[in-house]
Amino acid sequence: MQASSPASNLPLVRRLEAVGFRAWPAATVIYDGSWQLRLSGGHPSKRLNCVVPLDPSDVRDMDIRLEKARKRFQSYGRPLLLRQTPLSPPMLIERLPEAGWERFETVKVMTADLAQVTLPETIDHLPMHDIGRFVDANLSVNEEDAGLKPALAEVLSTIKPPTGLFVVEEPAHKPAAVALCVQDNDLAGIMEFAVATSHRREGLGSKILASALRWARISGARSAWLQVVDNNHPALALYRKFGFSEAYEYHYWREVQA
Template sequence: MPQFDADLLPIVRRFEAAGFRAWPASSVHYDGTWVVRLTAGHPAKRLNSINPLDPGDCDNLTERIARASRRFEAYGRPTTFRMSPLGGAFISAYLDQEGWSRFSESVVMSIDLSAVDLDNVLSQIPMKDMARFISAAMTVHDFEPSIRPGLSEIVSSIEPESGLFLLEDDDRPVASAICVHDGDLAGLFEVATFSGERGKGHGRRVVLSALKWARLRGAKIGWLQVEASNTVALSLYKSLGFRRVYDYHYRQPPK
């Protein structure tokens, strides 16, 4: 993992807080500065994880992890830490010592919207019909039908202004994205292109349309989260001008 600059911690805190608001869990508990997020209707790790938000908050780890684990067990979820730079070295060392696995390395990226040429980008009006958008997003992502109620609940619970973007070809959904406008930030979530339509520029089009919509509303910084193994998406975002800000990963106890 690249060396992290501690001076960026305030920026990390800002993006982490924006991420919580943009993709809300149905149940949130606090243990000190740990945010324990759980969502019965959706299995996504970021919605079902322990998120330490202060590198110095690392007392009584055994007791606190056991307490959090009981919450995860009640939800039928594996106890999972989401470790951003705010997790700190002490908790990471403890989890290493206890044999916790490390997986799903992800990258948080951002872009200065004033530096992006959006003048010739299609001005797309976000969808107002959430049910139709959810149906289309389910198709684009190839989600299991069981995900639909949870995804609908999450999208309807987003408090900042959000835009639901969909590209269609002959009335078939080919790409989708959710853009959350939060102050001067524009967060991109659930960006995807249908498997049979990749490589045709649909992802680029939907991302640029979403960013143009957000910039017209006053957003100055675009940001997103992407798995480090998703080389196609990383290549797209880098070509648009997104740059890495920090990384995070997940940890789970030995089975």
């Protein structure tokens, strides 16, 4: 499931975008034409709070629609963000700098053929089903505010495809690494993958990733996908070691504050 040229493989981009939406569902989804407005009042994740244009030809009334989106985001207490994928209209993206927007983050979407990935015959770490425990571990590993627990639990509870919640604990039962695997038919998405700062370079990332991918393959997934910020070089090296390669990139845009 590799894409040598995202521009020439828009069906793959559309499919990965669709499974990505289902794997990380926003509380509110509104369509303005083919523009998807994703909003989640409780969780600040950019993926849950952004405008995502999904048709390269949908450019009618761009400025008016951006203004409408801005007001809707303001009603949720969120800044207006736009996520640019290969499905975004080039005319809209060209317009953004002129309208006072800036691009501020690039994320790589990567895929791997699970039939070609060498994985252990057994799963070292079995998935759990306790969302509350996973959320606590996730917030601890990522050193995030415990106040996000209800919002993160709500996101995880609304994921409809089968999920595997993976946690690696140190001997004192403190979480050291986490990963979420969402299996959507023959595609498995790796989400919320993180290793605690104090446990990096110990091989825990490889262990938990191998467990998640092994579980996905046993469960019937044929390909895996994930998203990673383009400057996270240790994660990129790990993913490439497991056979992941880039399918396409997306970018976040925001309005420049005066």
